[in-house]
Amino acid sequence: MKMKLQDHMLVPKHELLSKEEAEEVLKVLNVRKEQLPKIRADDPIAKEIGAKPGDIVRIVRDSPTAGKSVVYRLVI
Amino acid sequence: MVYEDVVDPYPFPESLRKEILNELEKIKPTKKIAKKIVEKCYQAYLSNLVEPGEAAGIVAAQSIGEPGTQMTMRTFHYAGVAEINVTLGLPRLIEILDVRKNPSTPMMTIRLTEEYAKDRNKAKEVANRIEATYITDIADVATDIRNMRIVITPDERALERKGFSFDELKKKIEKGLKTEVVEEGRKLVVQIAEPSFKTLMDTFEKLRKLVLMGIKEIRRVIIRKEGEEYVLYTEGSNLKKVMKIKGVDFSRTTTNNIYEIYEVLGIEAARSALIREAISTLEEQGLEVDLRHLMLVADVMTVDGELKQVGRHGVAGEKQSILARAAFEMTVNNLLEAAVRGDIDNLSGITENIIVGQPIRLGTGDVELIAKINMGGDNK
Numbered sequence: 001m002k003m004k005l006q007d008h009m010l011v012p013k014h015e016l017l018s019k020e021e022a023e024e025v026l027k028v029l030n031v032r033k034e035q036l037p038k039i040r041a042d043d044p045i046a047k048e049i050g051a052k053p054g055d056i057v058r059i060v061r062d063s064p065t066a067g068k069s070v071v072y073r074l075v076i
Numbered sequence: 077m078v079y080e081d082v083v084d085p086y087p088f089p090e091s092l093r094k095e096i097l098n099e100l101e102k103i104k105p106t107k108k109i110a111k112k113i114v115e116k117c118y119q120a121y122l123s124n125l126v127e128p129g130e131a132a133g134i135v136a137a138q139s140i141g142e143p144g145t146q147m148t149m150r151t152f153h154y155a156g157v158a159e160i161n162v163t164l165g166l167p168r169l170i171e172i173l174d175v176r177k178n179p180s181t182p183m184m185t186i187r188l189t190e191e192y193a194k195d196r197n198k199a200k201e202v203a204n205r206i207e208a209t210y211i212t213d214i215a216d217v218a219t220d221i222r223n224m225r226i227v228i229t230p231d232e233r234a235l236e237r238k239g240f241s242f243d244e245l246k247k248k249i250e251k252g253l254k255t256e257v258v259e260e261g262r263k264l265v266v267q268i269a270e271p272s273f274k275t276l277m278d279t280f281e282k283l284r285k286l287v288l289m290g291i292k293e294i295r296r297v298i299i300r301k302e303g304e305e306y307v308l309y310t311e312g313s314n315l316k317k318v319m320k321i322k323g324v325d326f327s328r329t330t331t332n333n334i335y336e337i338y339e340v341l342g343i344e345a346a347r348s349a350l351i352r353e354a355i356s357t358l359e360e361q362g363l364e365v366d367l368r369h370l371m372l373v374a375d376v377m378t379v380d381g382e383l384k385q386v387g388r389h390g391v392a393g394e395k396q397s398i399l400a401r402a403a404f405e406m407t408v409n410n411l412l413e414a415a416v417r418g419d420i421d422n423l424s425g426i427t428e429n430i431i432v433g434q435p436i437r438l439g440t441g442d443v444e445l446i447a448k449i450n451m452g453g454d455n456k
Contacts (some may be wrong), residue, residue, distance in 0.1 A: 005342070
């Protein structure tokens, strides 16, 4: 059985953004790519979703204060 | 759920949106009044947001620091959780923020898959697969110096308890020591080829340290019933190996070693683990710290994609300002070294600017006026 690390209760949902989505996100947030928090390309979850350096990952966390919180990380 | 189209145009956080919808559902106002209510809610929401330029980090530091002083006075020792000793209180909090690779008391909480969780014997089976078993746990080992050999007398009951057969034991030892093991009745004999006392003792040591079953790092496993299911608590931790053991529900298995979580499950999992460990340490001491402060700290520790420690010098690797460092500790040394190296201080932080008597870049000091001056020559 292949384990999916993303199923672990400590890991929030990660999804890889397409080029268009990534641009849209940067425009809405009004930031440059480099200003986003980072995630390493050798991060186990980044590897699992096949993220390459320069990609942007959307992370949907379950937040105890806001219910759901969406953050973005730049793959480095 | 007719109010959704009234609420949804506003960018409320998910939990707030639900709450407003629930309240509206209770009082059932007309659309027009509902819109007014939601508008008011939105105003209240905006005014409660942290303002740009607010020194959120300082507030977080103070909010965690003040209760921390009470912690020092009350605890500096250990308390038992499920018969396992775990570091608590201030030492534990420091450990969490320092991101120690080897915390003083690593511990795992292992939950089992449905099939194993209900039955105590099945749970025991999994526990046996996880707990490190050494030869001394299941057998008597003696050296026979006259005949240059080691005699192993297995304890039949211990063997049965561990679910281990005699042949298996023989094979394991043969594999571990890479020598032949001879059966003598219900005893096992390891004969040393060359007659040297040192080889005998070396082999004996090797045999004692041989992990026959289980995972080396896990020294003890305790089975506890929680509600309907059996849960395993361990002393020692190795998330990567335990996750692969049959019968373990890996998605609900955790460790208190945050660095291990970072390595196995990535930066986001490490962030959630940091928050969870910190808040549970504080809560266990009866201290109430708002979660948002800890979330901020965890965010700062994980922004760069790797776990960074925070200590009294701030987040590791930051604070390049010489003046700020000199104002904190070892003033002369810091200034002297900086002078020797010819360092430059950009005066970008708070401390530096206070020292030189400039407005600090915080709150209202963070905004600057930008005027577009018409440099063209058309209208004067």
